[in-house]
Amino acid sequence: MAGTRLAAPLLALREGYSPVAVGVLLALxxxxxxxxxxxxxxxxxxxxLKRPITYSVFAACTGAGLAVAFPVFPVLCxxxxxxxxxxxxxxxxxxxxxxxxxxxxLQLRQVFSWLAxxxxxxxxxxPFTAGLLIDHAGPTTGSLWGFRAAFLLMAVLPLxxxxxxxxxxxxxxxxxxxxxxxxxxxxxLREPMFRRLMLVNWFLSSCWxxxxxxxxxxxxxxxxxxxxxxxxLGAFALAAAAIRLVMxxxxxxxxxxxxxxxxxxxxxxxxxxxxxxRSALAMGVCSVLLGFALGMVQPMIMSMxxxxxxEARHGEALGLRLMAINASSVMMPMLFGSAGALVGIAAVFWxxxxxxxxxxxxxxxxxxxxxxxx
Numbered sequence: 446m447a448g449t450r451l452a453a454p455l456l457a458l459r460e461g462y463s464p465v466a467v468g469v470l471l472a473l474x475x476x477x478x479x480x481x482x483x484x485x486x487x488x489x490x491x492x493x494l495k496r497p498i499t500y501s502v503f504a505a506c507t508g509a510g511l512a513v514a515f516p517v518f519p520v521l522c523x524x525x526x527x528x529x530x531x532x533x534x535x536x537x538x539x540x541x542x543x544x545x546x547x548x549x550x551l552q553l554r555q556v557f558s559w560l561a562x563x564x565x566x567x568x569x570x571x572p573f574t575a576g577l578l579i580d581h582a583g584p585t586t587g588s589l590w591g592f593r594a595a596f597l598l599m600a601v602l603p604l605x606x607x608x609x610x611x612x613x614x615x616x617x618x619x620x621x622x623x624x625x626x627x628x629x630x631x632x633x634l635r636e637p638m639f640r641r642l643m644l645v646n647w648f649l650s651s652c653w654x655x656x657x658x659x660x661x662x663x664x665x666x667x668x669x670x671x672x673x674x675x676x677x678l679g680a681f682a683l684a685a686a687a688i689r690l691v692m693x694x695x696x697x698x699x700x701x702x703x704x705x706x707x708x709x710x711x712x713x714x715x716x717x718x719x720x721x722x723r724s725a726l727a728m729g730v731c732s733v734l735l736g737f738a739l740g741m742v743q744p745m746i747m748s749m750x751x752x753x754x755x756e757a758r759h760g761e762a763l764g765l766r767l768m769a770i771n772a773s774s775v776m777m778p779m780l781f782g783s784a785g786a787l788v789g790i791a792a793v794f795w796x797x798x799x800x801x802x803x804x805x806x807x808x809x810x811x812x813x814x815x816x817x818x819x
Contacts, residue, residue, distance in 0.1 A: 446474065446505070446528040446529060446531070446532040446567075446571070446599075447567050447568045447570075447571030447572055447682075448570070448571030448572060448574060448575035448595060448598065448599040448602075449474075449508075449509055449512065449524055449525070449528050449571070449575075449596065449599045450471065450474055450525070450528075450571070450572075450657065451571065451572040451575050451576060451661065451671075451674070451675055451678065452512075452575045452579060452592055452595045452596060452599070453470055453512070453521045453524065453525060454467045454470055454471060454661055455579065455592075455661060455665070455671055455674075456516060456521065456592045457470055457518055457521065458661075458662075458665055459592075460518065462518060464662055464790075465783055466518070467658075467661075467662065468658065468780075468783070469522075470518075470521060470522060470525055471525070471654075471657070471658055472775045472776065472777070473522050473525035473526050473529065473775075474525045474526075474528065474529035475529055475654075475770075475771035475772075475773075475775045476525075476526060476529065476771070476775045477526045477527070477529050477530025477533065478529060478530055478532075478533030478534075478767050478768065478771040479768055479771045479772045479775060480768075481530050481533060481534055482533055482534075482537065482763075482764040482765070482766075482767040482768035482771065483761065483764040483765060483768055484764070485497065485533065485534040485537050485538070485760075485764055485767075486537050486541070486760035486761045486762070486763050486764025486765070486767075487760060487761055487764065488534075488760075489537055489538040489541050489542075489760040489763075489764075490541070490757070490758070490759070490760035490761060491618075493538070493542070493615045493616065493618070494538050494539070494541075494542045494610065494613060494615060494616075495610055495611070495613070495615065497534055497535065497537070497538035498535055498538060498539075498606065498607065498610045499607060500531075500534065501531040501532070501534045501535035501538075501603075501606075502531070502535075502603045502604065502606055502607040503531075504527050504528075504530060504531035504534075505527065505528050505531035505532065505600075505603040506600050506601075506603050506604065507527060508523065508524040508525075508526070508527025508528045508531065508600075509524055509527075509528055509596050509597075509599040509600035509603075510596075510597075510600040511523060511524055511527075512524040512596040512599075512600075513593050513596040513597045513600060516589060516592055516593055516596065524596070528599070529771075531603070533767050533771065535606070536564075536767065537760060537763045537764055537767060538760075539560065539563075540557075540560065540747060540763050541759050541760045541763055542613075542616065543556050543557065543560050544556075544557070544747065544751040544759055544763075545616050545756065545759065546616065547751075550748065550752055551697055553747070553748040553751055553752065554692070554693075554699060554701070554744060554745070554748045555692075555693040557743070557744035557745075557747040557748050558689050558692035558693045558744040559689070559693055560744075560747075561685075561689045561740070561743045561744050561747075562686050562689045562690060564743075565682050565683070565685040565686035565689055565736075565740060566682070566686050567682070568678070568679075568681070568682030568685065569679040569680075569682035569683050569686065570602075570679075571599065571602075572674075572675040572678040572679050572682070573675050573676060573678075573679035574595070574598060574675075575595040575598070575599065575675060576595075576670075576671045576672040576673075576674060576675025576676065576679075577672050577675070578591055578594040578595040578598060579591040579592055579594075579595050579671045579672070579675075580670060580671050580672040581672075582594035582595070586670070586671075633754065633758070633761070633762055633765055634765075636753065638753060638811065639750075639753055639754070639762075641807050641810060641811055642746065642749055642750060642753065642811060643765075643766060643769055644804070644807055645705055645709070645746070645804070645807050645808050645811070646742075646746050646766060646769070646770060647769060647770055647773055648709065648800065648801045648804040648807075649705075649708065649709065649712070649739060649742045649746075649801065650770040650773065651773060651777055651797060651800075651801070652712050652716070652735075652739060652797060652801055653739055654773075654777050655716070655777070655793060655794065655797045656678075656681065656732070656735060656739075657678070658777075658793075659790055659793055659794060660674060660677055660678055660728070660732070661674050661678075662790055663720070663728075663790055664677065664725070664728070666790070667723070669725050673725050676729070677725065677728050677729050677732050678732070680729050680732045680733050680736065681732040681733065681735060681736040682736065683733075683736065684732070684733040684734070684735075684736025684737050684740060685736040685737070685739060685740030686740070687736075687737070687740070688736070688737045688740040688741055689740055689741075689744065692741065692744060699745070700812070701745040701746075701748055701749045701811070702749075702808055702809060702810075702811040702812040703812075704741050704742075704745045705742065705745055705746070705808035705811065706805050706808035706809050707738075707741075708738045708739060708741050708742050708808075709801050709802065709804060709805035709808055710802060710805050711734075711737075711738040712735065712738050712739060712798065712801050712802075713798045713799065713801050713802030713805070714798070714802075715731055715734055715735045715738065715798070716735075716794045716795065716797055716798025716801070717794075717795060717798050718731065719731045719735070719794050720790070720791030720794045720795070721791075746766075749811065750762055750763070750766060784796070
């Protein structure tokens, strides 16, 4: 998905589509999980890990494969829907499996730090290799054949996930407490701390969306090549992976709410200076620092979520979280594109930075929330 998410908007820009159209295209990566997240979470609660992964791999391969055969804007939109939906469903089943395998808050912080390295590495491999293929696989830099080569690689990569998961042992199913009234996902939002955690997650995931959207547009405006843009996004992903490699070793000294508050304040500062960086090197430095800040977030969010919710409803809670942040991701890129066209792309960074800085107080208020369900 990460490689397709770089290649598709660059191809759209190459074909003359506006930043608004690119925003719509990027929003489609998050649209499918909005509708699939809750059903995918319930499906994972019933069927475990392997079956959801198998369906997800098929959808991802099909979506990227269609972009190889028909590299036109409508098909790019379909590829965005399919790869985004596949990734969302796979992530829910993986997170649920790992969360159930862990025992205690310390191990939750450790295992989710390890698990979060996977997407961080993917966010490097995808954009970096896609950018290289776009620039060098065709007869000329940025040719259509280069884009097709990038989409072909993205269509093949999910097969590795399927082979790796086949040797994983399924965990025994959780038997939910019997009740005359079937619980609803929305009941989870009645818990004040759960709502607060979702808001913090939304603020920080919006920052990730801003970076993913703005850097290709900003780089394109400044004449930076696709491979360099991919490297800037790749540096962000490598930094996120690096901090997640360190976190399991420091897990005993970390407190989730403190890490989240620090990440929000750091991100606010970096978003203030990022648009002022004119060179690719300076943008790369900001990208690395931002990767450190945002890379710390997901393991802490996932640890808190698993401590707040009943085990029989982990998949449902994960689905609700993914649905909420992807609903935002559907709207935000379109908003970013419109705002960038009206007031300039730098203003998108500044407004988002101010928003996440002001929202950092919510993270501090989470300090008394970790009272696990029995």
